[in-house]
Amino acid sequence: xAYTPLQKDTVISHTEINDNFTFVGVGDIQPRQGVSLxxxxxxxxxxxxxxxxxxxxxxxxxxxxxxxxxxxxxxxxEVTLSGSASEIEFTGLNGDVDNxxxxxxxxxxxxxxxxxxxxxxxxxxxxxxxxxxxxxxxxMQTSKLGTASGNETGGAIAQYANRRTTITGExxxxxxxxxxxxxxxxxxxxxxxxxxxxxxENRSLFGSIWSNTDMTITAMLFKNNxxxxxTMSFMTGTNIQIWAKR
Amino acid sequence: xxxTSFSNAQTxxxxxxxxxxxxxxxxxxxxxxxxxxxTLTAVDDTxxxxxxxxxxxxxxxxxxxxxxxxxxTNKSMWSKIASTTLSAxxxxxxxxxxxxxxxxxxxxxxxxxxxxxxxxKMTFNADSTGNYTSNIxxxxxxxxxxxxxxxxxxxxxxxxxSFLANILIDTATGKGRRYIYDATxxxxxxxxxxxxxxxxxxxxxNNITSIEFSNGxxxxxxxxxxxxxxxx
Numbered sequence: 001x002a003y004t005p006l007q008k009d010t011v012i013s014h015t016e017i018n019d020n021f022t023f024v025g026v027g028d029i030q031p032r033q034g035v036s037l038x039x040x041x042x043x044x045x046x047x048x049x050x051x052x053x054x055x056x057x058x059x060x061x062x063x064x065x066x067x068x069x070x071x072x073x074x075x076x077x078e079v080t081l082s083g084s085a086s087e088i089e090f091t092g093l094n095g096d097v098d099n100x101x102x103x104x105x106x107x108x109x110x111x112x113x114x115x116x117x118x119x120x121x122x123x124x125x126x127x128x129x130x131x132x133x134x135x136x137x138x139x140m141q142t143s144k145l146g147t148a149s150g151n152e153t154g155g156a157i158a159q160y161a162n163r164r165t166t167i168t169g170e171x172x173x174x175x176x177x178x179x180x181x182x183x184x185x186x187x188x189x190x191x192x193x194x195x196x197x198x199x200x201e202n203r204s205l206f207g208s209i210w211s212n213t214d215m216t217i218t219a220m221l222f223k224n225n226x227x228x229x230x231t232m233s234f235m236t237g238t239n240i241q242i243w244a245k246r
Numbered sequence: 247x248x249x250t251s252f253s254n255a256q257t258x259x260x261x262x263x264x265x266x267x268x269x270x271x272x273x274x275x276x277x278x279x280x281x282x283x284x285t286l287t288a289v290d291d292t293x294x295x296x297x298x299x300x301x302x303x304x305x306x307x308x309x310x311x312x313x314x315x316x317x318x319t320n321k322s323m324w325s326k327i328a329s330t331t332l333s334a335x336x337x338x339x340x341x342x343x344x345x346x347x348x349x350x351x352x353x354x355x356x357x358x359x360x361x362x363x364x365x366x367k368m369t370f371n372a373d374s375t376g377n378y379t380s381n382i383x384x385x386x387x388x389x390x391x392x393x394x395x396x397x398x399x400x401x402x403x404x405x406x407x408s409f410l411a412n413i414l415i416d417t418a419t420g421k422g423r424r425y426i427y428d429a430t431x432x433x434x435x436x437x438x439x440x441x442x443x444x445x446x447x448x449x450x451x452n453n454i455t456s457i458e459f460s461n462g463x464x465x466x467x468x469x470x471x472x473x474x475x476x477x478x
Contacts (some may be wrong), residue, residue, distance in 0.1 A: 025270035043378065045399045046306065054308050059313055146392070146394075172425075174414055192425075
């Protein structure tokens, strides 16, 4: 069925008129534009920020970009390394808009001789990062060497072992960060790490604080706490996702 | 207001023409099909808004009511993909028809009630061949213990009696499937145990198509509820 634009001094049949209504009103409703009502992609909106549809009832929802649904967590950024990197940074954030972040990922660790942590650094409004001494972490963990707990500087969110000898030497973690200004920013993280094809190195729980209360979080930086002093890096396949409550 | 299908040699009134436009565009927008005698009849679950190559850019609405599935290109939403609530005691709770490669991650909320048990177990693809390792760390009202580096026939987590567990699993093939969990157990109105742990299923090849839960004894009581969420 075609759409027939009306023209001055041109006779149009009743069929063409009916077809125009059918073209617009029947079947799939496409985003259309121009005098011939050509369908277009990723251009037009349904409703607007101040003129919203009340309810949308659909069978299947297929989105190619982002979604903003009040009171749900949505992934707002993701990095998967295709090569090694000494640090991973996320910018363009606004901790006062998002309020709460869920940070989750799978870290592929470098080899080494120590037991590094993955530390989270939060930006201040000047776009720089506070030194690790401004953060404090309490942790407890169970490992093949036994249990441990402690208090240390830095904002730890995961720990992995140094004895990575196979591709399975990775850890996964999930952290919650309360990001709004007005009080200290707290985050809590679970992580577990395997270092070979037959053993779990440790299972850790971290609770951390960034004592700054008045600077909006605009970026996050993930670093190994030994990265400056050694060759520890995030390796290919490392994946970190930032989810926000919006 | 009605829709008028026009006929040859018919003289239209302005009202008829206006009504047709209003029928289509005014107020609630419904999915229409051509009905009998040139009418437009609203139909359910038949037509699309946009298409795979002709997408709307942004949809603004107050409420989104979806009775089927959700998908996002970057898998940026969690959606419930399976759930069960026991109406009677069950020794095993099995979810089949899963696709770990499709969802990449599962998040499981397990509200369990033991009939009797020893430890909660989770197996993938019915693999019980010692392909698992776990670390578990727990605190009761009187003790503080860990259980580390066990080579096991199932992935373990530890609820007791009546518990809530939150489990996150990396499900994509290509590497051993790792999981972490947190759990809180209660009895007689008091918390008796908190636990966290994690582990791995050492199978990097086979897509996860099923998950089975058991507790090493007579199983779970009526009212036990398990929900599995996947990234869509």
